[in-house]
Amino acid sequence: MSKIVRTAANLLFPFVLIFGFYVIVHGHLTPGGGFQGGAVMATGLAMIIAAHPFGRVKNAFRKDLLKVVEATGLTLFLAVAVSGFISGGPFFYNWIAHAGGLFGGVPTAAGNLNTGGIIPLLNVFVGLEVLGALTIMILYMLAGAKENS
Amino acid sequence: MKQLWILAATLIFAAILTFLISTGDLTFGQPAMADMDDYYIENGVEETGANNIVTSIVFDYRGFDTLGEATVLFAAVLGVGVLFRKLNTEEEEAE
Numbered sequence: 428m429s430k431i432v433r434t435a436a437n438l439l440f441p442f443v444l445i446f447g448f449y450v451i452v453h454g455h456l457t458p459g460g461g462f463q464g465g466a467v468m469a470t471g472l473a474m475i476i477a478a479h480p481f482g483r484v485k486n487a488f489r490k491d492l493l494k495v496v497e498a499t500g501l502t503l504f505l506a507v508a509v510s511g512f513i514s515g516g517p518f519f520y521n522w523i524a525h526a527g528g529l530f531g532g533v534p535t536a537a538g539n540l541n542t543g544g545i546i547p548l549l550n551v552f553v554g555l556e557v558l559g560a561l562t563i564m565i566l567y568m569l570a571g572a573k574e575n576s
Numbered sequence: 577m578k579q580l581w582i583l584a585a586t587l588i589f590a591a592i593l594t595f596l597i598s599t600g601d602l603t604f605g606q607p608a609m610a611d612m613d614d615y616y617i618e619n620g621v622e623e624t625g626a627n628n629i630v631t632s633i634v635f636d637y638r639g640f641d642t643l644g645e646a647t648v649l650f651a652a653v654l655g656v657g658v659l660f661r662k663l664n665t666e667e668e669e670a671e
Binding site for chain 1: 621623624625626627628630631632634635636639640642643645646647649650652653656657660
């Protein structure tokens with residue numbers, strides 16, 4: 428793409444990432460969550476991939492790292508779900524809510540970030556998985572398209 | 577012929593919908609069983625500590641469903657990887 432597109436993409440990129448991170452972290456307070464925020468962050472990465480030449484994208488993005496991010500997200504999601512057994516509850520039991528400490532605070536009408544129990548954790552891990560999954564999908568398809576042209 | 581089929585299907589669907597609405601069997605916005613919804617709205621914030629009731633359902637009450645969604649996404653990436661693997665330059669060089 429042209430230099431104008433590249434500059435604009437570079438300028439917007441950090442803000443898109445910050446907005447995606449905000450949507451993920453505030454998933455239990457405002458509309459949005461892990462899936463939506465992860466998709467926003469992946470869109471920022473897709474913008475960079477679309478704006479820059481293929482050779483530089485290929486060197487800048489490491490598929491191995493993204494695969495690890497994706498798999499780690501899903502594994503930690505399952506780990507949080509299994510951790511419900513620690514408290515003697517069932518699978519996916521929200522044992523952190525109202526227990527004090529991190530994410531165990533009391534919810535207020537204005538919204539308290541330190542609430543929700545396992546929900547913020549699950550949001551973050553799903554966000555990681557969606558971010559890795561969508562970006563790696565784009566990279567796979569980009570490699571395929573380059574081969575044909 | 578194909579357009580006739582589509583027209584017939586649309587007409588039949590519209591007729592059934594009109595019949596159901598007019599006889600009162602099908603209502604919109606007035607669910608016959610709202611106990612579950614009322615429970616979530618009344619106890620969701622207390623039980624999960626999340627202000628966003630949609631998230632508290634998706635990630636807490638229906639967490640198992642979300643696990644399935646995440647697994648579907650994982651499988652989709654696996655499918656894309658399998659579909660595009662021949663076109664990868666690195667693999668063709670290795671062969």
